[in-house]
Amino acid sequence: MKKESAATIRARQYTKNADWFCDFAYEPITGLEYEEGVHRRDPSSVIKVQDQYYVWYTRSVGEAVGFGTGDPEAKVFPWDQSEVWYAVSPDGTHWKEQGLAVGRGPKGSFDDRSVFTPEILHHGDKFYLVYQVIEGQYLLRKYENIAMAVAESPEGPWRKLDAPILRPAMNGEWFGDDDNRLTVKHKGDFDSLKVHDPVLFHYNHQFWLYYKGEQKGEEMTFGGRTTKWGVAIADHPEGPYVKSEYNPVTNSGHETLLWHYRGGMAGLLSTDGPEKNTIQYAHDGINFEIEAVIKNPPEAAGPYRTDETDRGPLEGIRWGLCHNVHSKWNYILKFRTVEDYKHHYANKVNPEVLWLGKKAKHQD
Template sequence: MIKRINTFTIFCLAAAGIFSCAVGQKPETNTPVSADLDFTQLIQPVPTRAVLKDSLYYTWCGTMVADSKGTYHLFYSRFKRELGFSAWVTHSEVAHAVADNPLGPYTFKDVTLPPRGREYWDGLCTHNPTVHEFDGKYYLYYMGNTGDGKVTPKGLNFVHRNNQRIGVAVADSPDGPWKRFDSPLIDVSPDSTADDALVVNNPSITRKPDGGFLMVYKAVGKKKPAPFGGPVVHKVAISDSPLGPFRKQPGTVFEAKGSDFPAEDPFIWYQSGRYWAIVKDMHGAFTRAGQSLALFQSADGLDWQLAKHPLVSKLEIKWADGRVEKVAHLERPQLWLKDGKPQVLFLASDVDPSQSFNVHIPLKTN
């Protein structure tokens, strides 16, 4: 079900060389993690304050990093409710909120990655943020696009969708200023038969035990009819620096037999000698629980297998007041880890299309 990925590399476009970065400390490797990890046992009831919601904006894609002063910085996607939910692909921007507790409540502070002009590859839309601190610098990976700026009331604006590329912004502090680049970090492959010939988005990155960096990202090929294309797959790329250049690895991961779009929204991390990934299971191909969140593991970050306990969560939220709320979506998983242990699971959710919110789920750490 999962294709083996070899080590032959293909260089992609990258924005390297503008910043220098020391690659020093290795990731946490001493925290015990069983191969029998059952993530459902880690999820704790959610206090009502652990939600980010805005009456004027749809909110999505929450990712958090802590600074040295004990402030927690949440980066998230937002787009105006008056434009409709499909405006995520045309008008999303990455915003920034702060709190003195990892669960929140978070208070809006500024827009980190605002529109900067359609002439830029990421000039009209920024989305899919994932934030990390490496050796004293902060890296905000994201999807950006440009296009005609028109909202499609039903469905996607495929001009924007098919211009999706992966980028990174860099800062000395989560408060910024953030340096953006004029070229994508990961671009589509020029070969029309490549797995990522049409679209690249949804980046996730972790530090390797040898000091390098491993990225998993979503990709769309051109083998299926336009404008959607397909199949929708995931690929791996590696680099010696968080700024690239990233070397794309052949093959794809998180595959399911008979499905051209089995998964999306990966979050990867390294812990106790292995790589882990939480992904959105689009149709229950991995968990047999319908649309849900699934857990994968890998010894090398290249060859991924379904974990022994694949289910992370069904489409429900367990609140601290005892309610179990069924939701329409539970996606864009992001973890905040402290001392190598997952502490908070950040997710985007909604109950119906008229609303959306980010939820911050505490995790059992003992």
């Protein structure tokens, strides 16, 4: 009998075709581009209402200085002391910033420190924004929640719900009193410290809120940070949301990026975990399996939400917006799958399109 290595044996299990495989191209946009002194990041999905595209995003001003300054009001990260703004576009490339959508609450409220990382759902005759919130001084051991605002128009006005719709498990136990999130007696659930990056879907006649969980005592593994995704489900868009008993539903992934496909949910898991940089599919929205290993995924991507996702497995991420954080001031870019890029430009070189397979790095 011919001897076989472990790699040869594994290779026989890799039987899936290339339908899910893709690479990405990046191109600049106007209106949300690099601007000295301003951070624009974490764009929501792009939706089209009548003849106009809309996007919501995290916006803040001023330089981030990190932890340890001794000043409780110091801006810790680019998303600290942020608000949710929105912009409109006739074509998805040329944007016009419209201003504030959802701001921070009054002192002592659950969202008085920062409001950021928005996502949008247009369902029925209403629009639902979900986003992260922080209350009080930004510390390493700070819990973070997910909140919601509702409007009858993408222009607002937005009505905030009175309380967060999802909170971390808040179990586990810290070790000592120092503000160090890595020192714990026990870690608790995968989302014991923070719930991040919400994305909301109407799915199977319910409302499914996917999110990223951060754990107390989070570690680094061979796959990077140990972040994972969970889902919470409600019968009404405003909740109450109940976390799935199957959580976490992934073992990897940073920012959430999901889309409908043939009765299930597809997701692109990037940045962190042993299955980072993969596209996965769950026929039931829960049990995800790897469909393709990819490269060069967009960061914090918000895809264009189309009703035609069943045309192909990648239709739900054919194009959208993402951010570039490899510069002093974060800004927003457009991404396309390479196939969409080739189709859009008919195989001609567009000098404004960033080189395929490479992310933009603004030269400060």
